[in-house]
Amino acid sequence: ENILAENRLPQVVRYICNRNFGIGADGVILIQTSKIADVKMRIFNKDGTEAEMCGNGIRCFSKYVYDNKIIDKYIFTVETKAGIKTVKILRNNNIQEIEVDMGMINFNDYKNIKINRNYNGPVSINLKIKDQKFIGNYVSVGNPHLVIFVNNVDNININEYGPIIENMNCFPNKINVEFVQILGRNTIKLRVWERGVGETFACGTGAVAAFGISYYKGICGNKAKVLLKGGELNVRYDKSSNHIIMSGIATKVFDGKINI
Numbered sequence: 001e002n003i004l005a006e007n008r009l010p011q012v013v014r015y016i017c018n019r020n021f022g023i024g025a026d027g028v029i030l031i032q033t034s035k036i037a038d039v040k041m042r043i044f045n046k047d048g049t050e051a052e053m054c055g056n057g058i059r060c061f062s063k064y065v066y067d068n069k070i071i072d073k074y075i076f077t078v079e080t081k082a083g084i085k086t087v088k089i090l091r092n093n094n095i096q097e098i099e100v101d102m103g104m105i106n107f108n109d110y111k112n113i114k115i116n117r118n119y120n121g122p123v124s125i126n127l128k129i130k131d132q133k134f135i136g137n138y139v140s141v142g143n144p145h146l147v148i149f150v151n152n153v154d155n156i157n158i159n160e161y162g163p164i165i166e167n168m169n170c171f172p173n174k175i176n177v178e179f180v181q182i183l184g185r186n187t188i189k190l191r192v193w194e195r196g197v198g199e200t201f202a203c204g205t206g207a208v209a210a211f212g213i214s215y216y217k218g219i220c221g222n223k224a225k226v227l228l229k230g231g232e233l234n235v236r237y238d239k240s241s242n243h244i245i246m247s248g249i250a251t252k253v254f255d256g257k258i259n260i
Contacts, residue, residue, distance in 0.1 A: 010047075010048030010049070011048065012028075013028045013045075013046065013048045014046065014047065015260065016028055016258065017046035023258055025046060026046055026194070027046055027057065027197065028043075029042065029044075029054075030042040030044075031061070031065060031070065034079040036079055036084065037079035037084045038071055038077045038078070039065055039079070040079040041057070041058060041061045041080050042081070043057045043080075045194070045195070045196030045197050046196065047196040049195075049196045050081070051196070052142045052143040053081065053085075053143050054143075054205065055100065055206070055246055056202050056203060056248075056250075057204075058080070058085060058100055058204070059248060059249075061078070062078065062087045062100070062250070063089075063096065063098060063252070064252075066089050075088050075089075082103075082142020082143060083103060085102065085103070090247065096249065097247050097248060098248065098249070099245060100204070100246050100247070101241070101243050101245055102204075102205070102208045103141075103142070104242055105139050105140065105141055105212035105216075105244060107122045107123065107138070107139055107140075107216075109140035112140065112144035112171060112172065113172075113175075114169070114170045114171075114172060115170070122137045122138060122213060122216065123137070123138040124136065124137055125137075129160075129161055129164055129165070132161070134150075136177075137213045142205065143176065143205055144173065145175065145177070145178055145205065145206060145209035145210075146175050146178070148179050149181075149182065151181065152181060153179045153189050153190065153191045156191060158179065158191055158199050161177075162177050163193070165193070174195040174196070176192065176193065176195050176205070176206055177193040178190055178192050178203075178209060178210045180210045182214065182219055185219075185220060185224075186223060187224060187225050188210060188214060188220065188225075188226055188227070189227045190203075190210050190227065190228050191228075191229070201228060201229040201230030202229065202233070203228070204233060204248070207226040207233045208244050208246055210226065211226060211235040211237075211244065212244055222236060222239070223235065231248070231249070232248065234247045234248065235247075
């Protein structure tokens with residue numbers, strides 16, 4: 001039986017991502033052929049669920065297909081469940097960076113949120129978790145996010161609040177949660193609770209969602225550095241396309257084999 005048969009994929013992903021018995025990872029990415037783009041990416045969370053998109057994942061994916069000559073050009077397109085993304089391989093002081101056109105952010109993607117009526121602009125949700133109150137701003141970057149501004153992200157008990165918010169009934173497909181601290185017009189600090197994963201060291205779509213809301217509200221300028229536990233990402237608003245562009249490094253860690 002094909003280990004990558006659709007009915008076995010969730011089980012295989014959970015095994016690979018298990019940090020005690022498998023390789024250990026936040027997710028698994030598959031490379032497939034595409035009829036509508038240069039190459040196709042599928043991303044699975046460590047709980048076996050398939051996500052629409054992953055900003056960090058697409059950078060790692062793009063570096064891999066480029067370095068292994070699956071794609072032989074600097075600019076190429078990637079098919080994802082969140083649409084076709086354009087990728088550029090850049091050189092910056094001999095450091096390879098990956099730039100991804102993340103498209104337009106969407107405030108009206110109501111399939112991932114239960115609300116009583118339609119709104120123009122971001123949906124704001126008042127949350128009360130135990131004795132703590134938050135205001136969440138809903139946005140889609142192909143996948144759903146709830147952006148919450150706080151005074152200090154280091155003081156947030158993300159392991160307590162993250163899973164509660166992720167699994168609230170108003171989010172039928174669960175949700176990614178970003179706690180955002182504004183450090184200046186062009187710098188934001190971010191902690192992310194990813195649905196189906198937990199807290200991660202970085203999240204590209206989360207950085208785009210946090211910046212998108214910040215820019216919309218006039219808190220940030222048209223570009224910003226996003227500080228995450230695992231490093232930095234650069235995001236900017238491209239006025240000509242109305243898209244948000246994300247760039248950052250991707251680093252190879254190891255090659256290996258695993259028996260499944």
